[in-house]
Amino acid sequence: MLICTRKFLSYKILYFGALTLLCITLLDYVNENFDVSNKQFSEDDYSYSSQIKSFYSKHHEKENDNAFIKAISKYAKTIPKKFDNETDQRFIILALTDNAFFDMALNLYLTSFQKFGITNFLFVGVGKIACQNLLNLNIQCYYFTEASNSNESMAYGSRQFALKVNIRTDMIIEALKANYVVLHTDVDVMFLNNPMPYIEQQILKNSNMAVLWDYHEYNSGFLVIKPSKFSIELYMTMQEITNKSDSLDDQKALNMAIKSLRTKYKDNPEIVQIGILEKSKFLSGKNYFEEVDRNFPTQNGSNNCPSCLVMHNNWIKTMDAKVYRFKEALLWAVDKDRYYSDEKRKYLLYNNPFLNNPPNNYSTDKAELNALKTGFALAQMLNRTLIIPRFHCHGPKNPYECSIIHWIYVKELNKQFSYRENSFLLNPLVPKSIRKIRGCSEPIWTFIETNTSLGINDLIQNSYSKIVSIDLKNYTKVPEKVILKIFSNCDDKVLYVASLLGVEVVFDSANEKDKYLSFFYKLKLSQENQFKTAKELEMGIEPRAKGQLSIAIYGLAYPVATDLAA
Template sequence: MEKENPANEVKFLNGMTLEECLPPNLNIFFLFLVPICLIRHLLTPNFTCQSTAGDEFLSEKTYILMLLILVVFCFLSTNYLLNKRHKQPFIVLMINTEVKEVNIDDPQTAEEIEQMRQKLNFYQSTRAPKKLLKLINSKENARQIKSKPSATLVDGLKKHSSPVGDIILSVTDADYVSFALNFYYLSIVRNKIQNFLFVCLDKQSYETLTKLDIPASMHSLSFILKNDFMSSDFGKLGYIYKTNLKTAVMVQALSLGYSVLMCDVDVIMFKNPFTFFTCSNCSIHIQKDRQMYNSGFVYAKPTKTSKYIYEKSWNLFVKYQKSHDQSYLNMAIHQLAEKENVFDALKVLSRREFPCGLYYFEEVHRPFKNEPPCVECAIMHNNYLGSVAAKLYRLKENHFWIIDSKGYYSDPNAKYITYDNPVHFEKIRTMDIEISSLKSALAIASVLNRILILPPFHCCNCHPDNKCSHPKYRCSLLSMLRISKFDQYFKLKYREHSFLDHPLVPDAVKSSVSPELLINHSTYRKKFGISSEHFLNPKNAEKGASLEEVETWLTNYSNYSVIKLHSLYGASSFQHHTDNRYTRLENIFADAFECTEYEQWEKNFLAFK
């Protein structure tokens, strides 16, 4: 017996109900349904929608109008769904030799990702400009990129390699040219290394280095890499492509018969590293991070094994183009290991002598002035940080930076102000109070036209097993705020905590320090026994000091190069005063003060320890 239809049910397409034609999930079946409706109407021009009672429910014009609306609606909804799918954050999961793309917002994969998080390395998927993709995606162009070095590279290798064919190569560009200069003077010149050559990814960095008579060459793809597209922060598109061009350089140099130490410019050499490459039967000596082989410090001889690994690494990049060179280098090594015992030809350098940034700075806890120094270290690799700005800040805090650009250190006329954070409050409250003090310090420095020298901060987000978790230890700004965001507003308006101890700062500045001053706030002074040589008492004890009062007080110490404040705990409640200068700064603070963990990874980048 045929099932009865409800009295109000509308028949559509000879028996299909409206509910069946319009499923609630609006799937892509719409794209096929609508043309069928139109074709049906053309074939049967007198067709009308009728109710089960036989009454005409829709006129022909209304029916056509509804179909047109349905077409537009289906197109827009489908386009929205496709765009939403395209814009979802994707990452590449790399497990030895396996690469697959997953949607990190998909709840079905969330549990799997959580289970694998300690074993995987995650990298952002991204897209490159069409011109660069076309160049690299072409098999012939990819082959030429790795097999045809630039003339300056060929000449540089001949001129600067050692008699036995050893050479150190470092790839750089305009984003990293200051790092390149710092690396050259602090590592190459200091260790009296002669067999060295820069490979530049752009004309700007090449001209900067050659004008200073520093050995430099051009990369064969340098003409296409534009600075506005090639950001160097970790995980960014530019970082992915720049690092993989190091692989092309390695392929080129190895094919010409040179033994190459590929060394990133964020490495600090304490000793000549060649004396540590003692495995005569090894094709590769390589630094290792926590789990992965590090592509930023690797010595490779021109053997069949080395050539295969780097050519395979380049081919993997051409195929996937989703991660930096280190992931593809590791994949190539593991793929070769499936065919032969490659690990006999691969020497992992001692972590004690060749530490990465994780072990050098975090495990030992060296936030300032390279203390304690590492006597046994041959190098230190300043990696495991998410941005160029963070890397630069850490080098400066540890006195591994000697580039005195625009008198950064040596200006004898510069005026500074500094303060301290001597009290440890409860864990969460301490961070809030110290952030508030930092805002006050920046406001005071602004009205006095002085540069703020940062204090040490109590460490937050510390693992309980680490030294930094103890209240007596101090941390740098890295453990508090995102440096790249902070620098957008205050880059030239502050100095690192260890600034006054840097050897390039004039003695006249170091010795010109005011008496220790305290903006009096009775609550904190009585509760914690804070004392000072000089008290500055606000007129309104309830509201605290105003910017005008602070400006008046500290103008009396204008003859000092450095004004030293004891602390700023609650002493400068500027938001309670009608001062437009602080109101403007508050708007800046809202954007500039972005809390982050020490390694400074971007929010949309999954970095697992």
């Protein structure tokens, strides 16, 4: 019994001795690495627990970096060396996305990567949802980090936008340090033709770094970077700049860093050699859409830019507007919620014809925006989806056509109405059962004064023999019950209306009228457009002047009088 007790005490002493030694060792390690001795901590200081957390966080980040590089390695393409003094290049395309930009990322994949058989790409996810959604579609994605606003699209120039896009700098630094050639692309980019042969044979051969020129500065959203001491220093400098100011995005930081390093290496300018991607092949949104008018597809469906390789859909503020511009140019391939392929949905399409002889004091913007309000009202009455017309932005005597994004903030419009872009019926995703039908057996109707005014109107240019011109005098506004009577027998997928200029309709229900008008009071109209900052005006009911119009209705005789928009 005594022997057992002594053995027990001996083991107990050894156990506590070892435990004490371990505690002393841990305390020495903490004091050495975290400097916590003789320090009074305030709320602004790092606490002991936060430093421990930081230690494990850094270790975890290192593990994540290794996993990120492994993911890059899995999908990178090897470009073999051509000469003995060269080395093989490992080439990866990186595109950062989050859940808010999931549709845009998917469009990039469908219209660019998949279309041209490009496989050396990796989507890099901010937030787990975006990556999981891509992986569910068998599209490669690596979950890189988390962000509180990963489900929200941020307007260009906002602080939240800067915080989100600056994650790209960290992503690129990791890839460069691992010795990968990086083609970084924003998800709002479109490959109009396959750029990879040109990039691999020309850019990588002749440049260490080549950037898309954004009209007046380097664009951080599409650039090719070889791993080098300079490229890593450049991106580390960008990181330092954005760490000091969370309102600066990576494009501002890129241009500031280039300027800073050019000053630093002014005696060795060859160090800071940054190429510009050929401007005729790699275009900003301003160059592509505005300098040459490509807002709508050509009649043969081409983009009227045979030499173009890449287009960056920028110089526009919101994601909603970017998506609309893609759709209108037939550059959108995402059929979310059967946006294109729903065969049960019915549509209403009208035109804004160019008037050869407009009335005196005729205001194009007022007349066409009032017609838009009427179009949405008609669509609501008839349970149809409105196909947006083209507009005339340069006044009544200029036939130039522009899209709705030049007038209306699309982000606000999307909150109020369901509609389709003007080019909708030309999209190959729309079933033939919808796009092949040309109007209904009753009317393609119009509210235009003379046949000569209908000359520039795609819908009725070959249909003059069917026009019946009638003077409609019974109503100052067309009641809903009249609209329903006129179109009650029209069951076609697309109801074509030649024009709604000078037309006003009214709901039978006061509640429906109030609800409809409240939608338009919420829309914001820019005196310029949503491409730049401008004073925003509430779009309400425009003042109207009395005026009689003849109304041409195919096969109908129904009297209505209208007020002509001032």
